[in-house]
Amino acid sequence: xxxxxxxxxxxxxxxxxxxxxxxxxxxxxxxxxxxxxxxxxxxxxxxxxxxxxxxxxxxxxxxxxxxxxxxxxxxxxxxxxxxxxxxxxxxxxxxxxxxxxxxxxxxxxxxxxxxxxxxxxxxxxxxxxxxxxxxxxxxxxxxxxxxxxxxxxxxxxxxxxxxxxxxxxxxxxxxxxxxxxxxxxxxxxxxxxxxxxxxxxxxxxxxxxxxxxxxxxxxxxxxxxxxxxxxxxxxxxxxxxxxxxxxxxxxxxxxxxxxxxxxxxxxxxxxxxxxxxxxxxxxxxxxxxxxxxxxxxxxxxxxxxxxx
Numbered sequence: 001x002x003x004x005x006x007x008x009x010x011x012x013x014x015x016x017x018x019x020x021x022x023x024x025x026x027x028x029x030x031x032x033x034x035x036x037x038x039x040x041x042x043x044x045x046x047x048x049x050x051x052x053x054x055x056x057x058x059x060x061x062x063x064x065x066x067x068x069x070x071x072x073x074x075x076x077x078x079x080x081x082x083x084x085x086x087x088x089x090x091x092x093x094x095x096x097x098x099x100x101x102x103x104x105x106x107x108x109x110x111x112x113x114x115x116x117x118x119x120x121x122x123x124x125x126x127x128x129x130x131x132x133x134x135x136x137x138x139x140x141x142x143x144x145x146x147x148x149x150x151x152x153x154x155x156x157x158x159x160x161x162x163x164x165x166x167x168x169x170x171x172x173x174x175x176x177x178x179x180x181x182x183x184x185x186x187x188x189x190x191x192x193x194x195x196x197x198x199x200x201x202x203x204x205x206x207x208x209x210x211x212x213x214x215x216x217x218x219x220x221x222x223x224x225x226x227x228x229x230x231x232x233x234x235x236x237x238x239x240x241x242x243x244x245x246x247x248x249x250x251x252x253x254x255x256x257x258x259x260x261x262x263x264x265x266x267x268x269x270x271x272x273x274x275x276x277x278x279x280x281x282x283x284x285x286x287x288x289x290x291x292x293x294x295x296x297x298x299x300x301x302x303x304x305x306x307x308x
Contacts, residue, residue, distance in 0.1 A: 047099035100143035124166030162244020165194030245289030
């Protein structure tokens with residue numbers, strides 16, 4: 001089994017300002033953990049930049065241009081109150097989207113079985129015409145659309161276990177019967193979307209909100225009872241994961257009580273689903289996770305499980 005690992009140092013140079021939780025240290029931590037000899041079998045890739053054509057499949061061209069216009073030559077610019085850009089942010093965002101495009105190419109052509117994109121900025125909060133929640137462009141949506149356009153995938157499913165609901169991905173998928181979005185997330189919490197009544201125009205959305213303080217059994221029950229059956233019923237040609245590790249009990253931005261083992265278990269369940277539904281084709285991309293120890297341990301468990 002071949003698992004590709006995508007990383008680019010320019011994503012460390014995206015600096016949202018000192019003391020911002022979405023810090024460059026998130027990626028240096030993951031890179032250090034995955035440098036362990038345990039992970040020598042990873043097929044390590046330097047991702048290309050995404051082309052503008054990849055971005056405009058899910059974002060209007062004027063929005064794409066507006067984001068790059070806000071990237072400063074020095075200092076900081078703002079997409080919204082907490083989504084801050086610095087001089088290398090545009091380059092980092094292009095590499096983040098480029099990683100997931102290349103990862104989709106890899107698994108759809110059989111060059112790899114699975115892939116993990118350790119890139120930033122994250123993406124799942126970015127809506128079609130508005131970046132927010134630390135996200136500039138919606139990379140997982142870019143990847144899903146690329147699978148459809150470039151590889152003829154008819155049904156692409158995204159499972160998002162970030163502690164914050166992926167409002168951007170849900171909004172982009174809402175009216176698309178060939179795209180499926182499932183999410184476990186804390187409720188109530190930013191961004192305020194993700195009620196279980198939000199099911200999409202074609203029954204292609206499955207939300208499983210969790211109350212503050214919910215732990216392993218609550219999360220696994222939501223996966224078993226809501227997410228996994230809905231994904232199996234959808235029958236994807238490609239499984240994608242928005243891998244946020246901020247549901248961990250140590251994370252400072254939320255109040256779930258998940259453990260490292262929960263992320264490994266969820267990854268294994270999704271890997272088995274992909275094995276059954278679509279020949280094992282699975283692409284994962286980093287979203288949140290803001291306690292560095294929990295992030296490193298959880299990302300390692302996630303990748304270890306992808307590697308089988």
